[in-house]
Amino acid sequence: RVLVRCDFNVPQKDGVITDDIRITSAIPTIDYLVKNRAKVILMSHLGRPEGTADMKYTLKPVADRLGELLGREILFVSAPEVVSEDVRRAADLLEPGEIMLLENVRFRKEETKNDPAFSKELASLGEIFVNDAFGTAHRAHCSNVGVTKYVKTAVVGYLMEKEIAFLGNAVNNPERPFVAILGGSKVSSKISVIDNLIDKVDVLIIGGGTAYTFAKAAGGTVGDSLLEMDYLDYANKMKEKAAAKGVKLLLPVDNVVADAFSNDANTQVVPAGQIPDGWEGLDIGPETAKLFADAVKTAKTVVWNGPMGCFEMPNFAHGTEAVAKALADTDAVTIIGGGDSAAAVNQLGYGDKMTHISTGGGASLEFLEGKELPGVAAANDK
Ligand code: AMP
Numbered sequence: 387r388v389l390v391r392c393d394f395n396v397p398q399k400d401g402v403i404t405d406d407i408r409i410t411s412a413i414p415t416i417d418y419l420v421k422n423r424a425k426v427i428l429m430s431h432l433g434r435p436e437g438t439a440d441m442k443y444t445l446k447p448v449a450d451r452l453g454e455l456l457g458r459e460i461l462f463v464s465a466p467e468v469v470s471e472d473v474r475r476a477a478d479l480l481e482p483g484e485i486m487l488l489e490n491v492r493f494r495k496e497e498t499k500n501d502p503a504f505s506k507e508l509a510s511l512g513e514i515f516v517n518d519a520f521g522t523a524h525r526a527h528c529s530n531v532g533v534t535k536y537v538k539t540a541v542v543g544y545l546m547e548k549e550i551a552f553l554g555n556a557v558n559n560p561e562r563p564f565v566a567i568l569g570g571s572k573v574s575s576k577i578s579v580i581d582n583l584i585d586k587v588d589v590l591i592i593g594g595g596t597a598y599t600f601a602k603a604a605g606g607t608v609g610d611s612l613l614e615m616d617y618l619d620y621a622n623k624m625k626e627k628a629a630a631k632g633v634k635l636l637l638p639v640d641n642v643v644a645d646a647f648s649n650d651a652n653t654q655v656v657p658a659g660q661i662p663d664g665w666e667g668l669d670i671g672p673e674t675a676k677l678f679a680d681a682v683k684t685a686k687t688v689v690w691n692g693p694m695g696c697f698e699m700p701n702f703a704h705g706t707e708a709v710a711k712a713l714a715d716t717d718a719v720t721i722i723g724g725g726d727s728a729a730a731v732n733q734l735g736y737g738d739k740m741t742h743i744s745t746g747g748g749a750s751l752e753f754l755e756g757k758e759l760p761g762v763a764a765a766n767d768k
Contacts, residue, residue, distance in 0.1 A: 437495025505532030518543030523761030569594030570692030606659020640671030669695030
């Protein structure tokens with residue numbers, strides 16, 4: 387019996403799965419196990435039920451979709467305690483090549499605490515454990531880390547192998563020039579990644595909300611834009627570090643600013659660092675979009691994590707779209723670090739033009755920080 391941790395944390399609207407890439411990405415490992423006559427027991431989390439059996443987060447829709455995709459029945463035994471007597475019995479009765487899916491592991495409050503008792507309960511269902519959940523690899527929970535202690539063998543699956551190969555190769559053995567593009571909301575969540583990437587890249591591009599702290603640190607005015615005053619020194623240090631290492635640090639030269647945080651706000655384009663009071667930067671401007679796209683043109687490897695603006699509002703999505711298009715147009719190896727950037731690339735229909743779109747936003751960011759991912763380390767240690 388092979389217990390497989392997948393990342394089936396899929397987006398849903400009114401109970402309908404809106405993007406099943408995380409399910410399709412798990413299929414190579416499942417196919418391999420079925421072909422080799424394993425009794426397959428799948429598990430995953432979905433959303434944040436906060437340790438209660440909130441049926442809004444049941445994995446039933448995932449069982450149905452996976453069944454459709456594989457053209458076979460997936461046995462789904464929903465239990466509030468995840469591992470119940472019925473679940474144990476069903477796992478015992480599985481025939482080789484049959485597939486079963488457990489209920490959302492986050493129905494149990496112990497899951498996110500990496501509690502040994504729940505880890506043992508999960509481990510009791512199988513002899514071999516496969517971790518194929520890259521999206522949660524940066525967390526140490528029962529179903530991806532704790533469980534490895536109580537099984538005979540623990541390994542990573544094909545999706546995990548692919549993610550590690552692409553991200554690892556891009557960061558540690560890139561074809562140069564190597565360009566990294568960072569966006570998103572905050573500098574504080576990108577401290578280590580900026581620091582680590584300056585050691586590795588030829589060009590570092592910083593857009594999104596993160597850039598305003600750099601503009602302020604350079605003596606500019608940023609109006610009501612996202613700003614982290616505690617990180618002004620850090621921003622200047624990173625600039626100095628980039629200069630000392632010969633890394634080109636590209637920041638916005640203009641911004642689309644708005645008089646309210648709304649798609650219908652009045653807007654204007656102003657030079658970066660010259661944002662008037664009462665206005666906030668919600669996107670990179672057209673000159674910046676050109677600058678960033680040009681930097682990508684000559685790259686051989688590009689890694690992108692984080693939107694260039696508030697792309698959820700169409701009027702402030704142009705910068706993110708321009709970067710997505712530039713990546714789609716280049717022959718470089720292009721790696722999209724999950725989360726918002728992956729959603730943007732897919733929404734724009736550029737998904738198949740990218741070399742690799744990671745299934746894990748947070749995990750890929752921690753990978754780019756050079757951190758060891760607990761989910762990978764635990765499987766490798768066994
Ligand atoms: P993160 O979770 O740090 O990757 O940030 C993603 C979020 O950053 C998205 O929801 C964007 O809307 C937001 N964001 C990007 N640029 C800006 C900006 N200029 N001002 C405010 N929020 C932004």
